[in-house]
Amino acid sequence: MxxxxxxxxxxxxxxxxxxxxxxxxxxxxxxxxxxxxxxxxxxxxxxxxxxxxxxxxxxxxxxxxxxxxxxxxxxxxxxxxxxxxxxxxxxxxxxxxxxxxxxxxxxxxxxxxxxxxxxxxxxxxxxxxxxxxxxxxxxxxxxxxxxxxxxxxxxxxxxxxxxxxxxxxxxxxxxxxxxxxxxxGAVDDEVDAASSKALSPSELVSNSRALFASAFAIVFVVVTFEGLYYRGMLTYLPEILHGLPAMGDLALPAGLEGIEPADYIYVGLLVVGMAGQYVGGKLTDRVAPARGLVGLFAVLAILALAFVPVTSMSLGAIVALCGVFGFFLFAIQPFYQNAVAVYTPPDTRGLSYGYTYLGEFGLGAASIAIAGFVLEDFSLAAFFVLIAGFALAGALLSATLAAGLHRFLWAEHGPEAKADD
Structure with missing residues (x-):
């Protein structure tokens, strides 16, 4: 650098x-x-x-x-x-x-x-x-x-x-x-002048129309499904871990009875996520964002389904799965962040990321209510199937980008993305 x-x-x-x-x-x-x-x-x-x-x-x-x-x-x-x-x-x-x-x-x-x-x-x-x-x-x-x-x-x-x-x-x-x-420093000089202009309501509408009449429309929905997966899993996983038989059977040494092993497994998952973030970010220089998203969403779907049998297994199996899950959960983030940069023009980049995190944090939070309903009225297995479904939807939408189908959908609107060339 x-x-x-x-x-x-x-x-x-x-x-x-x-x-x-x-x-x-x-x-x-x-x-x-x-x-x-x-x-x-x-x-x-x-x-x-x-x-x-x-x-x-x-x-x-x-x-x-x-x-x-x-x-x-x-x-x-x-x-x-x-x-x-x-x-x-x-x-x-x-x-x-x-x-x-x-x-x-x-x-x-x-x-x-x-x-x-x-x-x-x-x-x-x-x-x-x-x-x-x-x-x-x-x-x-x-x-x-x-x-x-x-x-x-x-x-x-x-x-x-x-x-x-x-x-x-x-x-x-x-x-x-x-x-x-x-x-x-990484874009044309004209971008700075364009960005400094006040954005009127009509320009906001026109810029938004331009964004959603391009491949960004697919990227936005992809990010929303990632948010549904992310929020659903991280919101309920601590509670799920606390209720597993392996946690109840764990005998702690004297003086450590107040420690909750599930909490430390959860924190460990987040720490492993740092490695996932780093590896994912480095791979964005070598792998086209759409192709990377397809593969990582597929892995996340498999990992969600893997929780169904593993939750009834030993503590070691649970820890191992949580570690792998934490790595891939955060490895996908640099790919969708880079996808926004690839599929949008520089002078609307702030607006693009605004919509991106509206989908990630705003619409993605809907999974808290949806998944909570499933956990209460159905079963733990149904919860993980639901979460896996979010990942599969993201993989399918990412595949349309990787295959270049967006070029046919919006052939008459703006420049084509060059991400997969």
């Missing part, structure tokens, strides 16, 4: 890690809030949902803002906004103040993914490598956020913990202000 690539990589890795650092610490606070405030679990669940909802729904306006105001400026606002939101939480003395802090966090966090990925796609020459390191940084945040929050809560009140968690965000903001890089 050259100096510009390294500078963008450092800036976006810090942003990505911190988005997930804050995101995954919130459920840890929920346990404490339920004990402190005299409200129902359902009501507090609604409050927390108010914070997570803008995280996905705000991705589209975040993409529009990235194209209008510039990616660096938006990422700095994201870092400052998330940190300030956690300071609001630190000062909260009621459920209403907590709701305000969470909503502010969700709004601030929502702009990161379209802005950060747009910056990488237009500013970085060695895009695959930076996508890989960017994904690894996100996994570091996913793992460290709940770990640090839970550890600090052993000795400190939750208000102090919330304030401490805000500190890295402010430090990253200061680092970002001093970071120097060319945000359009």
């Amino acid at each position: 050259d100096e510009n690539d390294r500078s963008i990589a450092g800036f976006t890795m810090a942003g990505h890690a911190l988005v997930h650092w804050f995101e995954t610490s919130i459920p840890i606070f929920l346990v404490v809030w339920l004990a402190e405030f005299d409200v129902s679990v359902a009501l507090f669940g609604l409050v927390v949902a108010l914070g997570y909802a803008p995280f996905g729904l705000g991705a589209l306006p975040g993409g529009v803002l990235a194209d209008r105001y510039g990616t660096k400026r938006l990422i700095l606002a994201c870092l400052a906004g998330m940190s300030l939101a956690f300071l609001v939480l630190a000062l909260a003395s009621s459920i209403y103040a907590i709701a305000l802090g969470l909503v502010l966090w969700g709004i601030a966090a929502s702009v990161y993914h379209p802005a950060g990925l747009s910056l990488i796609s237009t500013g970085v020459e060695d895009r695959g490598t930076v996508f890989a390191w960017h994904g690894i940084a996100g996994n570091v945040g996913i793992a460290l956020g709940p770990f640090v929050a839970a550890t600090l809560l052993i000795a400190l009140e939750w208000q102090f913990v919330a304030a401490i968690l805000a500190v890295p965000g402010f430090l990253a903001c200061l680092y970002g202000v001093s970071a120097q890089f060319d945000p359009t």
Whole structure:
């Protein structure tokens, strides 16, 4: 990587890690809030949902803002906004103040993914490598956020913990202000001028029509199915692991009775995901995104079905499957991120990633409700079959891209993608 690539990589890795650092610490606070405030679990669940909802729904306006105001400026606002939101939480003395802090966090966090990925796609020459390191940084945040929050809560009140968690965000903001890089170093000079223009409502509509009258329409649905798979599995897998016979039969040494092995298996899965992110990112330089998506979706479908027999097996078999699952679950992410960059023009890249994460985090969250219904009214096997179905749908749609069928569907709309040439 050259100096510009390294500078963008450092800036976006810090942003990505911190988005997930804050995101995954919130459920840890929920346990404490339920004990402190005299409200129902359902009501507090609604409050927390108010914070997570803008995280996905705000991705589209975040993409529009990235194209209008510039990616660096938006990422700095994201870092400052998330940190300030956690300071609001630190000062909260009621459920209403907590709701305000969470909503502010969700709004601030929502702009990161379209802005950060747009910056990488237009500013970085060695895009695959930076996508890989960017994904690894996100996994570091996913793992460290709940770990640090839970550890600090052993000795400190939750208000102090919330304030401490805000500190890295402010430090990253200061680092970002001093970071120097060319945000359009990997594309034509005309892109910077086009991106700086205000996007009117009519231009938003016309740009959106152009995007969805191209191969991006398929990419959007592919990403949505990946989000359905991702959210469904990661939401319910911890609960599923807790209820397995192998966990109940595990005898822990004296003094360690309070440790939940299922939780550590789940954290280990996320850590293995770092390797998957790296390998997947490096492979995007060698494998066309559509072809990579076909293969990885197929593997994810097989792994989901493999959970059906393995959940009744030994602890070793469960750990092994979770490790393999974690690797491939995160290995697919650089491929769909790169697919967006390949199948969209640079001057609408922020808008493209806005739609992408609307599908990933917004529409993908529907699997939480769907899969929960299946788990409650049917069986564990039906749940995994449902999840595998999401992956198979993604594989079939990716195959249409790999086969070049999009060129026939949108032959009269815009330039053809060159991804598979």
